[in-house]
Amino acid sequence: MDRDRIIGSWRHVGSTTDGKPRAERGAAPKGIIIYDPHGYMACHVAPDREVKKAGAEPTGAEAKAALVGHIAYFGTYSVDEKARTVTHHRQGSVQPGDKGDVIRGYEFSGDRLILRPVGTTTEVVWERIK
Numbered sequence: 433m434d435r436d437r438i439i440g441s442w443r444h445v446g447s448t449t450d451g452k453p454r455a456e457r458g459a460a461p462k463g464i465i466i467y468d469p470h471g472y473m474a475c476h477v478a479p480d481r482e483v484k485k486a487g488a489e490p491t492g493a494e495a496k497a498a499l500v501g502h503i504a505y506f507g508t509y510s511v512d513e514k515a516r517t518v519t520h521h522r523q524g525s526v527q528p529g530d531k532g533d534v535i536r537g538y539e540f541s542g543d544r545l546i547l548r549p550v551g552t553t554t555e556v557v558w559e560r561i562k
Contacts, residue, residue, distance in 0.1 A: 438511060444463030456501050472507070483498040506522070506523060507522040
């Protein structure tokens with residue numbers, strides 16, 4: 433069953449749009465997506481850049497700069513094996529207003545999971561963490 437195959441922790445390998453690398457997160461963004469056996473998931477991708485803060489607390493501009501290109505959300509998930517989609521039912525996110533369902537087409541390739549946001553030409557590649 434595909435639902436059983438998706439369970440686990442996956443390391444972000446990279447993403448493309450129209451077959452070309454997406455550069456907005458830098459050369460080597462880091463990330464993880466986790467699907468647990470109870471139907472919960474979390475996704476976090478951090479851009480490959482450092483944003484420094486001048487004082488003990490970040491300024492509004494520093495905080496905004498740190499969030500640009502950052503993906504971090506959690507919730508539950510469901511797998512539709514017939515449609516070959518996984519739906520992330522987002523319950524919380526670092527981005528304002530970023531709640532609700534997102535549907536991803538999925539494909540397995542060896543130890544990799546390829547997610548494709550439905551309606552886009554984007555592919556996000558994840559590698560199983562062993």
